[in-house]
Amino acid sequence: MDTVSSIESDIISPGALLAELRSSPPLVQCITNFVAMNIAANVLLAVGASPAMVHAAEEAGEFARIAGGLTINIGTISPAWSDGMKSAAQAAVANGKPWVLDPVAHFATAYRQKIVAELLALRPTIIRGNASEIIALAGGSSSGQGVDSRDSVEQAEDAARSLASQSGAVVAVTGRIDFVTDGARSVRIGGGSELMPRVTALGCSLTCLVGAFAAVRPMQPFEATVAALATFAVAGENAGKTAEGPGSFSWRFLDALAALDPATLDAEARLSNA
Template sequence: MTVGTRLASMRKAAPLVHCITNFVAMNVAANVLLAAGASPAMVHANEEAGEFAAIAGALTINIGTLSTDWLAGMRSAAIAATKAGKPWVFDPVAHYATAFRRAATADLMALSPTIVRANASEIIALAGRVSSGKGVDSQDAVEEAEESALELARRHDTVVAVTGVVDFVTDGRRSTRIAGGSALMPQVTALGCSLTCLVGAFAATTPDAPFDATVAALATFAVAGERAAQRAAGPGSFSWHFLDALAALDAAALDLEARAAAV
């Protein structure tokens, strides 16, 4: 199945994606999922997160604006998703920055995420190595995080996606690099967080193939980013051109323009 076929399948299914994401990202992520053809739901309260995760096609968890109450909801949702056989994606935003984040991340990683999506500095630190990250910003190149990604994938039996100039995806056995995107993307807040949600949409459609779903999601994002950059005058116009490009992208064009290569 090609990346374009996976995009078409995702759109046909229009999966419900349970997004526990941060305050900054909620609106952007919802619009990205709608443009791509999925159905977003932002549900984080512990009183309902577990119940909702069981009925959604996939769960995504992002700790960008973490709190104790939200962490309880994240735990409930992850446990329920796993019990229901639903894939879940973990985005450990700046997990190395504080003791609270480090403890929360260790707790959530112990619940066996299907996919981990993060920047290079986050992946390096998550593997227990020294990174150069500051806050939510990556100071390390993707290629410097590839060995850490392989180690994490094997240790936790998960798919690891390292995103940056050239993305890297591995399940510990197979690895793929995805080129594309735009230098404007890091200048638009919450696009990375939105990508985590999009990975969830693709994983919901093919829960038995999380590696391939992740590659397809990243390729979709990269091609839409390249297309948007051709029309944008700066980060402001890029943000809405990106949504338009994502909505206009079809399976044939994605297969033609995607630059994903097995390593």
């Protein structure tokens, strides 16, 4: 694959953004699911950001005004949580804060479809999902079942471009090789480990990491998303080299995130123009 230096010249290197994140740690409001809260918070702490799991409708909007970025994951959605999500997204938009939507299994039930439609109307800065979620969100027919993707990232690339153009958001499709597009530019990110899908909520944690990088560069969400996915992929690949299974991979991955330095990230990131 291409090296970081050979990607389009206007894209900031992932290492530069990682250095910025650590020099000025962003406060990231993570409205995520019950399963993901612990690992997502630990992922952000490991990379150098500051997580806040604030979801109650009574305070979510108020908190979004002071956070650097917001992430919304509908994995364990409920009426009370959806109110908090909408309040936070409205406040983020009103205060010029980037926010990330993770439309977990949005096609599975009518209730999820309704909530995601309402959130999309609030103009997310970035949308991150698996291939089946992105295909369905763009209006296509996916093979997804529940939270599991049955479609490949390659099959979702055109849908991602279409969704980015329709929504105005940067769209990230994650899988074996990740894909990021703003409708005009597109980048693929390789790396990671085969053990990553065997550790629950790592994808949800990635959404929170995208929010952290977006908080660092709110006016450059495409570059922020690429940097977040590259960071995740490099740390995952490094952790997988010595992991004996999903259990040891989980803690090795947090250690790999914490140990990753900007120069290594740029040297090992597998980016290619798409």
